[in-house]
Structure formats: structure tokens, C-alpha cells
Amino acid sequence: MTLLQIAALASVAIAGGAVVAASDPLRQTLVLSVYGMALVMLFFVFQAPDVALSEIVVSTVGLPVMILLALRKVQEHERERENGEDES
């Protein structure tokens, strides 16, 4: 195992732990995309460039965007519910 591969494995482990440790969903989403980038490095140094190429877009752009949009929708719902209770 080369030094590069060890470094990639370690960064995935650290970033994965950081995703779990982040408590605020918004920050967690951003940490998740950093974790995705660490995975890309991992796939690349383990000679799977095909997987790395898909992972770049899916985990650093696609997944975070969908989670962020869902979070926004949830917040909007909560705000509307509060407003509704105020009126009644």
C-alpha cells in the first residue's frame, strides 16, 4: 500500500467521522460534500477513475443540492405552521 493510499483512506475515515459529528443539518450537508471529495481521492488512488468521475458530480454537487433543497422545504413548512397557529 502506498503512502498516497494510506492518506486517502485516513482522510475518508476522518471526513466520515466529521459528517456524523456535525449536528446542524445545514453544516452536515457541506461536510458531506467534503466527504464525497475524499471518496473521489480514494477511488482515484485505488485506480478506479471511472467510479471517481461519477462520484465527483454525484457526491459533491448532486446529493448536497438535493438535501439543501429538502431542508429549505422543511423550514418553509415549519414557518408556515407557526404562522398558521398565530392566526388561529
Place this chain on the structure above:
Amino acid sequence: MSRTARLLLFGVGGIGFGVVLVYGLSGLPAFGHYEGVYGNVIDGVGVTLRHGTDLVTALNFDIRGFDTLGEEFILFASVLGVVLILRQMRGERERPARQEADEHTLAGASEALRALSLAMIPAILAIGVYIVVHGQLTPGGGFQGGVILAAGPLAVFLAGRYLRMKIVAPQTLIEIGDAAGAMGYALIGVAGLALAGAFLKDFLPLGAVGHLLSGGQMDLASAAVGLEVSGAFLVAFSEFLDQALVVSGEQG
């Protein structure tokens, strides 16, 4: 469940998992010593038989092309599910158009972000097309190129122009792209059945190894999958964006 009970459960589960994991890992072949047969066979005959230098693409679009057909329709069906679940429900309505609707309300995109996003769009599209058409030569192919292409219109949204993204990638166009790509891949299979005698069997000349138009049907299949994947991702993105930015609940 009390805290002690939870910790106890975690302790028992964690120890059990650890034992099984260590036992399983100890049975793995040593690092870097691949013991499978299939991979070595493909490595040996892939280039001469299929004239593709990226054997992952040769596997995906030719040797095991039928698996890709299934995977493609998994993506197609899941995007259909997203569209079905997120369609405009009774009691929901689109927000009245506001004058600031063009500049989306997520956050004021700074000038730097806007300039960077717009500058990235041509590069993203060029890389996407490059990866799709060079699938049989270098790492990449329809799926990888497709997701990169889908990120292009998303950069328009990042630049703070949500409704512009709708103009760049109108709903009807991306839905047609998604469907046409899925159908195209199946049609390539049918063409193999008609012209070469078996479903998804290569029916095009293989060409010279290393040339852009080589690998027989791989180029076509890669383009079809690229179209389908970029369409599918854009349909899913725009459904999510619609939900978050345009559609509002009864209280609106």
C-alpha cells in the same frame, strides 16, 4: 429506552459486529492480490476482441451490456418516481410570479460566485461531452459524462438565475432527453438482435484500436446513456428546485 439500555444494546451489537468484521477481514486475500478469474480474462482479451482501451466501458456497454440496460431503467424508474411524488398536489399552487423571481431567494449570489459559475458552464459542458464520446478510450463513459453534463445547467442556478436554468434546460426538453436516451439504449440492443443475431450484440464495425470511432456500438451506447443520465438528473433537480422555490403549500 433509557440511556443505560441503549448503551448496553450498542455494546452488545458493537462487540458482535466487531467480531464478525475482524473474522471476515482476516479471510480476505492480501492487499493488491486479486484472485478472481473474470477480471484477468477481460484484461487479456478485452482490447483484441472489442477494440476498446477502457475495459470498464467495454464491460458496461458491450460484454455485460444487458446489465447496463437494467441499471439504466432503474435510474429511469426512480426519476419517474420523483416526478410522480413531487408533482403539484391538490391544495398546492405556484407562487405568483414576483419581480425578483429571476434572482432566486435562496441567498444573494455574490458577484464572484456568479462570475465563477458562468465561467464554469462551458468548461463543464466540454468535459461532459468529451467524457461521453471518449468512453471506450479513457476512463469515463455515458454515466460519468451524463452527470457532468447535468451539472452544467445547475451552474446556471448557482449563478443565481433559477428561471434562466428553466430556459437553458426546459422541462419538456430534458424529459424527452431522458426518455430518448433510455429508449435509444434499448433500440441499440434491438438493432443487435436484428443485424447481428443477438440482443445487444455488436453490429457496427469495430474500427482501429484507440480511434475515436472504435469499439463498435460502445460509442452509440455511451451517447444514449449520457443523454438518459443527464436528462434524468436534470428532471430530478428541477423537480426538487420547483418544490423548494416555486410551489407552496395551502397557506402559501
